[in-house]
Amino acid sequence: MTHRIEITGNRAEANSTQVNNMTLNTSHTTEEIDRTCLLALRCPDSLVVKNLLKENKDKLVHKSFDWILQDSQYLSWQDGSDVGVLWIKGGAGKGKTMMSIGLIEKLEERSRQAKETTVVIYFFCQNDDAALNTLEAIIKGLILQLVRQQPMVKQSLRERWDMATLRFTEDVSSWRGLWAIFTEMLHQSDCARLYVMVDGLDECQDRGMVDLLRLIVRTELDRPSRVKWLLTSRPLDSAEQELLTARDQVQVSLELNSDHISQAVRNYISSKVVELDRRQGYGPGLKRIVEDELHIRAQDTFLWVTLVCKQLESVKRENALGVIRDLPPGLTAFYDRIMRQICDGERSVIEGCVRLLKVMMVAYRPLDVRELRGVSGLLDEEPDMEKWIERCASFVMKRGNTINFVHQSARDYLAGQTGGAILDSYDRYEHGDILMNSLAYLRQKLKVDLLDLRRPDSSRELITQCELELLATLSYAATFWFRHLEVAGDDLVQRAFRGQGLLATFLQTRLLEWLECLGWLDETARAVEALKILVKMSTDSAHVSLADVFSLIGSSV
Known part of the structure; x- marks a missing residue:
């Protein structure tokens, strides 16, 4: 199975041969029509994406986001009848995606225990994947999740499908057409409450974002706040104005909850140092000092902790403190340091690493390592590619055969003034x-x-x-x-x-x-x-x- 099918799981179902085979029958059951509609719509599978993200985020440390479960703004959104939109905003590496995954799983657990029907659907925007960074992708992903949990809403697709031509009778290629279908499905669903979560709105590459947010905050549904939207992002500039105009909207700023975030990062550091202790045998004394040093330098940023602890996995216990103290605090300074390390050494190795990063920057989705030869032009360098990936481990990571950026902030750095200038000085691969x-x-x-x-x-x-x-x-x-x-x-x-x-x-x-x-x-x-x-x-x-x-x-x- 190719990487493309793995990342957007439902694409594996979207086999045009399957759709065409439907024409062999003169009559079709409702189930066949529903299946054909979904195949033709080609929805990304948010469950597959969530599981991959959860794997890439190490194990979830529930103590890292438990604080928000007692936050008054969150509780008024979760349980109240007059709050329909919750916006969680925060800077790079503050743990928004990890929090989103945790909240999804908490809400799903509550849903299983609830006496009334509660549905949780979600989508994770991914800037580096063209199949996951558009408004069309967001709405398709939500539609797929909704029809899986509320089968009766498939009627909205079925009524728009012509079995004679195997086409939708309405435009489903635009986000506005998809939004009309999705809102109709929301009206048709019979659940008492429906939570809709979209993580990483800032990673969506679409000029229509402001218009979509306007529809989210202004659309009146059949019952007040029966549908609950949770959105996470970095600050959204002009789009932020639309979110702030909603009367039934609240927001949680991670920067304004610095005490909670600081303690959450401390808990996360403790869990990572326990893993390092098992690997390198720190002992109680060194373990405590390492925790303190990491907390001082982390600047309440989960990602910084993750990247530094990744480096420490291969560092002997006697050198651990020296490595930590030698690394600058903050993500930008950290990336500057790593970039200088990558560009220090044998010229051929530097050029290979730069080419890898340039290809990842230009590609429309994460790459399978087996695809690199075909797009990089480095046909004779396959044995060295693993070394380049390992050397660039603070920017990209390899899970199975798939190469991803470790975080959106890594991509942002490489596209920025400092990182971009360094890459261009070696290779202008476009x-x-x-x-x-x-x-x-x-x-x-x-x-x-x-x-x-x-x-x-x-x-x-x-x-x-x-x-x-x-x-x-x-x-x-x-x-x-x-x-x-x-x-x-x-x-x-x-x-x-x-x-x-x-x-x-x-x-x-x-x-x-x-x-x-x-x-x-x-x-x-x-x-x-x-x-x-x-x-x-x-x-x-x-x-x-x-x-x-x-x-x-x-x-x-």
């Missing part, structure tokens, strides 16, 4: 470079009958582990090259299209093989997306015409 390397890799690897199954009726059960590995290496290049083309410079686009340009050659010689590859990846809808981008570019560019596009496609077919 969208056009990923485009060209992806196309070159696909031209090299794609072929007729990609998986050598030979028989047209071959099933997925016949795919070997080796062939799955091949699909994993091709996944990002095959499904995102056209997104990078869309934002590449006009000069590069012109060169790619013309004559023996890489894109022209790819479309002429590998189009059908690419379509086959998309089929194996359950991503055939990407072909339509690519065609739309190519057509749009032909209308926007003075150098590429619609005739050029269809001439290249036609020559391949």
